[in-house]
Amino acid sequence: SQKIEQNSEALNIQEGKTATLTCNYTNYSPAYLQWYRQDPGRGPVFLLLIRENEKEKRKERLKVTFDTTLKQSLFHITASQPADSATYLCGAGRDTGRRALTFGSGTRLQVQP
Amino acid sequence: DAGITQSPRHKVTETGTPVTLRCHQTENHRYMYWYRQDPGHGLRLIHYSYGVKDTDKGEVSDGYSVSRSKTEDFLLTLESATSSQTSVYFCAISESRDKNSPLHFGNGTRLTVT
Numbered sequence: 001s002q003k004i005e006q007n008s009e010a011l012n013i014q015e016g017k018t019a020t021l022t023c024n025y026t027n028y029s030p031a032y033l034q035w036y037r038q039d040p041g042r043g044p045v046f047l048l049l050i051r052e053n054e055k056e057k058r059k060e061r062l063k064v065t066f067d068t069t070l071k072q073s074l075f076h077i078t079a080s081q082p083a084d085s086a087t088y089l090c091g092a093g094r095d096t097g098r099r100a101l102t103f104g105s106g107t108r109l110q111v112q113p
Numbered sequence: 114d115a116g117i118t119q120s121p122r123h124k125v126t127e128t129g130t131p132v133t134l135r136c137h138q139t140e141n142h143r144y145m146y147w148y149r150q151d152p153g154h155g156l157r158l159i160h161y162s163y164g165v166k167d168t169d170k171g172e173v174s175d176g177y178s179v180s181r182s183k184t185e186d187f188l189l190t191l192e193s194a195t196s197s198q199t200s201v202y203f204c205a206i207s208e209s210r211d212k213n214s215p216l217h218f219g220n221g222t223r224l225t226v227t
Contacts (some may be wrong), residue, residue, distance in 0.1 A: 032213040034215060036216075042220050042221075043203050095212055100161055102158075103155040
C-alpha cells in the first residue's frame with residue numbers, strides 16, 4: 001500500500017540554523033506534495049505546494065524540493081527561529097483517482113534559542 | 114483562519130452510543146473532508162464530499178457515516194462509538210476543482226470513547 005513516511009523523531013536545532021525535514025514515499029507516484037505546519041491543539045496550516053515537474057519551490061525562508069528519483073521531498077527552513085517550532089506534515093496527492101491527500105505522521109521541530 | 118468551525122471541540126462518550134460531529138464553513142467551498150489524527154498514523158481520510166448530497170469513502174470509513182444537506186455543513190456520525198474511535202477529528206475544506214488545491218483545516222474535535 002502507498003506510504004508517506006516522515007521521521008517520527010523530533011528534530012532539535014539551534015536558532016539561526018537551517019532545519020531540514022524529510023518526506024519519503026513508497027508504492028506511490030504522487031503528482032504533487034503539500035507541506036503543512038501544525039501547532040498543538042490546532043489544525044494544520046498549508047505552507048507550500050510542489051508538483052512533480054518542479055524541482056524546487058521557495059517562499060520567504062521556506063524551501064521545498066521534490067526528487068522523483070529518490071522518491072523524496074525535503075523541506076528546509078533557513079535562519080530558523082523559536083517561533084518555527086511546530087509539527088510539519090507532508091501530504092501527497094495525485095491528479096487522478098480519489099480527491100484527497102495522503103499524509104505522513106509529521107515531524108516535530110524544536111528550535112532552541 | 115478560513116471560516117471553519119467544528120463542534121463540539123471536546124467530547125467524552127461511552128462505548129455503544131451514537132455521536133455526531135459537526136463541521137460548519139462560511140467560505141462556500143465545494144469540497145469538504147473528515148480526517149482523524151492518531152499518534153504514529155498521521156491524518157487519515159474518513160469521508161469526503163464534493164457537493165451537497167455527494168460523498169465518498171476514504172481509507173478508514175468503517176464505522177462512520179456522513180451527510181451533507183447544505184453546502185456549509187458536513188456531519189460525521191459514529192453510529193455506535195468504539196474505543197478505537199478515540200481520536201482527534203479534523204474537518205477540512207478546499208475550493209478549487211484542482212485536486213492540488215490546499216486544504217484549510219478546522220481546529221479539531223477531541224473525542225474520547227470510554
